[in-house]
Amino acid sequence: MAGQLMTQPLVQQLDSNANPVSGAAFYFYLSGTTTPTPVYADAALTTPLTQPVVADASGRMPNVYYNSDLSYRLVIKSEPGGTTIRDIDPFNPAINLVSLGAQRVLYADIMMEPYASLIVGNDITAAVQAAVDQAKIVRLPDGANWICGFVNITLNETSVTGPGSQKCNLTRPSGSNNWMFYASGVDDLSFSGFSTDGNPAGNALSGAHAGIRLENCDRPTITNVGGSGWYGTYLGDPVGAAFSVSSGVGGRFDSNLTFECGDGLVVADQAGASDSNSIYTNTRRFGLLVDNCDGFRDYNITANGNAATLSSGGGIAILNSDDCESHSPSCGSNVLGPGKQISGCNRYRQFGGRYDGNGTASNGDGLAIYNSPDCRIYGGSGASNKTRGLSIDSGSDGSKAFGFDATDNDDVDLHVFRSANVALIDCTGETSRVDDSGVLQAAAVASGGAGYTVGDVLSLTSGRGGVAPQVTVATAPAGVIATVTVTRGGDWWDRPSNPASFSGGTGAGATFNLTWLGAGTNLCAGFTRSGGGEGETMKVAGGFTSPSMRLDRWKGTLSDTASALKSADGCDSVTVPLTLLTLAASWVAFDPAWQAPAYFKDAEGWVHLVGTMKNGTTTSGTVIGTLPTGFHPANTVGPWQTFGVGASVSLYVDSAGQIIAQSALNATRTALDGIKFKAA
Known part of the structure; x- marks a missing residue:
């Protein structure tokens, strides 16, 4: 029979808020029974302590010695005969973590303070595993370089905490790459206040693993945790270097997370998760990668200096995740990739942020929206990027940006490409471009x-x-x-x-x-630019044929004739080009040397008709052409008298935009000049 000291020198009972429980009562039984078994006041095990052992006003027990040959059950009550706080069976008193030194471990809500000498670099894997096997809260020690191998967490609501990510660092055994903390199907976990290095072998790709790996774990919380390796923290189910569905829901990832690794934080299939005040700096891929996480939220994320060696990386990537929000990220100096990339995300909302100095000539947008319909960008800025400050790209129909400021980007500041019904409202830049796709x-x-x-x-x-x-x-x-x-x-x-x-x-x-083959494809149909534009030049790419491009209160200059432009209200420096009218009833343009029938809308919204035609049906009631939507009057307007050869003719326009003969027309030559009305 060997006598061992359970506490060196004390055990302190805490409540769920980590406050001491004054007068807490400790009952010791043989494991699996209600049979009391003694504990002792001396190492010789000759002086039994009175049971229950009662804590002092600070929740601290006296020195307790136990029989190392026995297996114990420990019941903790608020006071003798009071409410049960914990029932731990089996209770392993050896979990005093003697080898760790002067640190604290909150074990099963018991704060244990061994006093053995601190030896930085000890392997604490077994001790930490023993703690999480029964713990609700495990507090890790101070120390710059603890060795920690694979720890499997199986209890819901387990919390692993440390004194701070710069004060406690856990490293895999030398040359060994693996997950450090692992859980599958365990809910409401939390991690805070330590750093991990799951990649001491220094592998560049998927063989280097993460500090924390969670699969199918709902509502995890990760706060003030650092990590390195190919993945710092991984929520997903990797297959080789990739990952697939993990199906956790909820959760929060916030406050000063720092990762220096391939993908700093990978969040896969965690609906409703969020991330706050985090810093991501990685050498290879993205600082923060979120995939298939509907409702993800991030706040004040910093992701600078990533993607130094892989062009598939960048600052932040949000992929295939609907109804997400992002607030005030900073994404700069990402070497081979964009500052932030939104891809395959419906209804994404971006509030503010800075996206500066990113990328190479082929891959360097500040903020890139791709294949993400109905996105909204509220504020933010992108400067000195290798390609564009803001790009709304292929398939991002209905997306709108409000007040985004883009300057000094090498290609263009603001870019819209192959996306219908996009609007840039009160955005500023020195250059912008609206492109369709030519084949x-x-x-x-x-x-x-x-x-x-x-x-x-x-x-x-x-x-x-x-x-x-x-x-x-x-x-x-x-x-x-x-x-x-x-x-x-x-x-x-x-x-x-x-x-x-x-x-x-x-x-x-x-x-x-x-x-x-681009003509008539209308791949940026319905583009609107409203406000801003001081000193800006906008290029509408050749062959662009949107039927309804609109400028409103924009003060820039178009670099070409912009045949797509249908109205320019309040844009003094922009001349709206004529659009040829499609004639009906056999009418054709009079002569190549004369103005063909055409229309335009001026800055005040008045529609004008010009040009001369011939050879059509002349009878009253003939529809000679129909104006497109946006060029209709609210009600029938007219008639106007114009001229044929030696006679006047009369026309009116109805609310459907039909131009109709009220009198007989002149087949030799009939003019449309002078017809003018206010569009609805």
Whole structure:
């Protein structure tokens, strides 16, 4: 029979708020029974303590010695005969963690303070595992470099806490990569106040593991936790280097989280999770990666200096997660990627934030919205990025940005691409661009160059786009290209003027006149720009054919004729181009040297008709053409008298936009000039 000291020198009972329980009563039984068994006041086990053992006013017990050959059950009551606080069976008194030194471990709501000498670098894996096997709260020790291997958490509501992420660091055994804290199907866990390194072997990719891995764990909380390895904290189910559904719900990830790893915090399938006041700095991929987490919230996140070695990374990525919110992130100096990327997220809400100095020439947006309909961006700024300050990209229909400030970005400050009904409201920038996507339909040889062979593949080099169109040489007598076929239509939004240059193949000097399949595709239909624009130049890419592009109170300058523009209200520096009227009832334009029938809307919203036509049906009641939506009067307006050859004619416009003859028209020549009305 060996006598062991249970507390060195004391045990303190705390309530659920970590306050001492004055006069707490400790009852000791044989494990699995209600049979009292003695504990002692001396190491020789000769002086039994009176049971229950009663704590002092501070909740502290006296020294307690126990028989190491026995297995105990411990029942803790608020006072002798009072309410049961805890019933622990079996209770392992050896969990005093003697080897740890002068630290505190809150074990089963008991704060244990061993006094053995502190030896930084000890392996505490077994002690921590023993604690979490029965603990509600486990408090980790101070120390810069504790060794901690795999710890499996199985109890709901377990809390692992430390003195602070800079004061307590846990490292895997040398050369060993694995998860440090692991739980599956365990709910309401919390972690705070320590740092982990699950990658002491220094692996760059998926072999390096995380400090914390949670699967199917609802409502986790992670606060003030640092981590390194390929993943600092991973909530998901990895398959190789990727991850899949984990199906946890709820949770919060907040307050000064710092990760220096491949993906700092990976949150997978945690609906309703959130993240606050966190700092992510990683050498390889994203600082914060959230995937398939509907309702995720983040607050005051810092994700700077990430993606140094992998271009697939960046500051923050929110993927495939609907109805999320983000407040005031800082995403800057991410080397090979964007500051923040939103992809596949419906109804995302972004409030403020800074997105500065990100990326390379091919991948360097400040804030990039991609394939994410009905997003809203409220405020924020993006400056000095390698491509764009704000980009609303493919499939982000109905998205709107309010008051975003973009300056000094290398490509353009504000960019809208292949997304319908997008609005930029009171946003500022020096340059902006609205693009559709051109697909190369045909290429006719303008100059055949020299030195080419049949089968040469040539790529378009002028203009800009995502995927360059390509042609293949079909015939080339004496090395001079005679014909080509289009073998890749590409995805080219800033299309060059004809003739266009291509590169590749065995020769040089060939140019081509290009025909694009982009006309009429309306891929940015309904674009609106309202307010802002001081000193800004907006380019509407060639071939853009939106039927309803609108400018309102915008003070910038269009860099081309912008045939998509249908109205420019309160935009003194913008001239709305004419739009040709589609004629009906056999009417055609009078002569190429004369103005063809057309219409426009001025800055005050008045619709004007101009031009001359001939050869159509002349009878009263004939509809000669119909104006598009946005150019209709609220009610029928007119009539107007215009002129034919030697006679006046009369026309009116109804509320459906139909232009109708009230009198007989003149087939030789009838003019539309002078018809003017206020649009509804």
